[in-house]
Amino acid sequence: MEAVKARVYVSFKPTVLDPQGQTIQRALHGLGHPSVSGVRQGKFFEIELKAADRDDAARELDQIAREVLTNPVIEDYRVEFLAT
Amino acid sequence: MEAVKARVYVSFKPTVLDPQGQTIQRALHGLGHPSVSGVRQGKFFEIELKAADRDDAARELDQIAREVLTNPVIEDYRVEFLAT
Numbered sequence: 001m002e003a004v005k006a007r008v009y010v011s012f013k014p015t016v017l018d019p020q021g022q023t024i025q026r027a028l029h030g031l032g033h034p035s036v037s038g039v040r041q042g043k044f045f046e047i048e049l050k051a052a053d054r055d056d057a058a059r060e061l062d063q064i065a066r067e068v069l070t071n072p073v074i075e076d077y078r079v080e081f082l083a084t
Numbered sequence: 085m086e087a088v089k090a091r092v093y094v095s096f097k098p099t100v101l102d103p104q105g106q107t108i109q110r111a112l113h114g115l116g117h118p119s120v121s122g123v124r125q126g127k128f129f130e131i132e133l134k135a136a137d138r139d140d141a142a143r144e145l146d147q148i149a150r151e152v153l154t155n156p157v158i159e160d161y162r163v164e165f166l167a168t
Contacts, residue, residue, distance in 0.1 A: 024129065033148055038132035044093070045108065048122035064117055
């Protein structure tokens, strides 16, 4: 068994409105950053798990991201392995 | 003026407890992923801005991350430029 560390990034699909990002953009304009032309917010999960090998870990992380961490109707995800 | 795209990643400092991550970890155990040994959650902001050059953009993004997007008592941040 191998200890694996990875990040799953979850963000809204490009076609989905992000009101929280828009609010942050307006706040930044009011705080002296008028050059900011767009803000979109997302979240990420840093996950440690034990797996037989890298492929096994990739399969499990993909399943976790797809079935638990992401709402597939409005969100996309991306898995990135971290150096261990 | 140059259009720049960057991501600011905000996460809890390693010494700060992350109850939301712990809840996700327990949920994953209950959903058939007992191999997951740790989960920590963070957020990121995808920011588009106009700047004179890359250095200028880096300065402004650092200020935005430090003063607006991060609570320096409990959070760390990291700025990453995206290819444009």
